[in-house]
Amino acid sequence: MxxxxxxxxxxxxxxxxxxxxxxxxxxxxHVTANSYGNQPQQGGSGTIVLRVPNEEADAGTVKVEVDFKPEYGINSVRYRPVPGWTAEVTKTHLPTPVRDGKNLEITDPVTKIVWTAQPGGGLAKGTQQFQEFEITASNLPANVDTLELPAIQTYDNDKVVNWNQSSTPGGAEPENPAPTIRLAAASTAGAAHDSSAHDASTPAAAEGGEPGPATxxxxxxxxxxxxxxxxxxxxxxxxxxxxxxxxxx
CATH class of the missing domain: 1.10.287 (Helix Hairpins)
Incomplete structure (x- = not known):
């Protein structure tokens, strides 16, 4: 040559x-949904990590809300505690039951989780910091290929950014896309091979639990x-x- x-x-x-x-x-x-390790499976349990970057030069992030569609029928969400933040999981009673990923009737699916920064905490102003919020969810729906998880980001100057726009296949990315996570096809080998295996070595904790090691x-x-x-x-x-x-x- x-x-x-x-x-x-x-x-x-x-x-x-x-x-x-x-x-x-x-x-x-953007606010994104990610999976580290095995991909969450349809009809199973899965670990999802929400990554939230600060994007305001003169304000810091103090609140993050993630919504779950009621029709997903997710009956359990657990979160890993984040130092300096509190979290609250909300369930909503439905007049008509929906079915979860294992075809079980659910009348009180999880519809929201909110992280709130404690006084003096949160993400600093500027574009240098981000925070990750880890959750495990079950049972994931079996009839969708992608979970869409609209998020709301609130800054300490009261500015609110809605990350809730759906992406069109083959189209341009919207200005404020909703976080999404693809679901792997359901495995015939059983729960031992679904993405909950990721949690065996890094268990997520509900509010008041002890944080586990880095994931x-x-x-x-x-x-x-x-x-x-x-x-x-x-x-x-x-x-x-x-x-x-x-x-x-």
Whole structure:
């Protein structure tokens, strides 16, 4: 391979690294729902992590609300305590029962969970911080491929942002998309293989429970590795450019 070809390839690798770094920042700009470990399954239990970034230069986040559609028939939501925040799970009595993911009638499904920052807590103003809120939910619906979890973010200057717009397949992303999480097809192997297995080593706690160990070390390690690869690509490309210029002289 000629020196010019090597130089072009190096610069391309560096550009890809920069694009990856920039893409990571853009992707984290909205409230999102994520799964670390096994994907939540239809009809089973699943662990979902809501990631909430602060986006106001002059205000901090002090309240986060996530809504669950009554028709999902989710009968249980447990949350991992977050230092500096309190949480409350709300169930709503329905005049007509709905069926959950195991085809059981549910009259009081979970419809909301609200995290509220304690005095002096919450996310600081600016765009440097985010907070993750982890929950486990069951029984997840068996008749949908994607859970849509509209969220409301409240700032300490009373500004309220609704993350509740549905995304259209193949269409442009809306300005304030609702957090969504895809559900894996139900397994015939039973509950031992659904996403609740993720909770065996990292149990979620209801209000008043004790927090468990961190759940996303692997995901963060992988994310850090990806950033490192991108940075190395940038350095390699710049070094190759300098060497190419010296060789030309």
């Amino acid at each position: 000629s020196k010019k070809s090597v130089l072009r390839a190096s610069v391309l690798i560096g550009a890809i690294g920069v694009t990856g770094l920039l893409g990571t920042g853009v992707a984290s700009a 996303d070390d692997t995901a963060r390690w992988l994310g850090g590795a990806g950033l490192l690869v991108g940075a190395l690509g940038v350095g390699f490309g710049a070094g190759a450019l300098v060497r190419g210029r010296k060789a030309a002289k």
